[in-house]
Amino acid sequence: MCLLLLVTTSISAQNIDDFFKISDDFFKTHVKDGKIDYKAIKKNTDPLGLILEQVKSIRVDIADEQNYKAFWINTYNILVIKGIVNQFPVASPLDIDGFFDKNKFDAGGMSVTLNEIENKLLRSEFKDPRLHFVLVCGAVGCPPLISNVYKPNTLEQQLTTQTKKAINSNFIKINYKKKRVQVSQIMEWYKEDFILNGNEIDFINKYLEEPISKKYKLSYFKYNWQLNIQP
16 A cells, blocks of 8 residues: 555656646747747647646645645646637637636646636635736736746745736836825735735735835726737
8 A cells, every 4th residue: 555655646746747847848938928829829739738638637735735836826827828729819818708717627636617726726725815926817917927837846936026026017007196006906806815914005015116105095907808919
């Protein structure tokens, strides 16, 4: 029994390492400046298909926290691309019926929707608002997809780096003269995640290069659901 467990664990570890490697190659090839080359992926779906076969067979225990989070973050981003490529060309992920809440994918030994990965497997388990800056929904309004994989041994740094990049770029708009700050609707839709240790401005100031006063009036700007496609 012990030998069987060791062999199974070894195979599982090898599979997830292979998944990270081929996913990294895929992102490096098809992602640039946060945009995805859906045309090239659609033209040759074999590399994506290879990743999806890995995704089906991998099992990651939540107790193995960094591997678990890295697997499901990368899997979410891969499955978003898969869902879009299936229906490409489209102008927006919202043009695909049931894209987030109905369409099922085989991943991690289960059948899951994108919303289930985000909300049940990640958000509800870890209560980490930084997750919103690495889960990329296929739209321009999302934080940009990076051109490499999220790895267990660098995940904490990557989560913080991507959060800082988003907060200090187009995720928020500050009017210093009028003392107002507009933020992405992500912070409205998932408000409970951003007020775990204060209010929204407290969260913003944790990552903002030039912190703003808590007296600034906060509002939300409209989300851009246009497809994050390479020109």
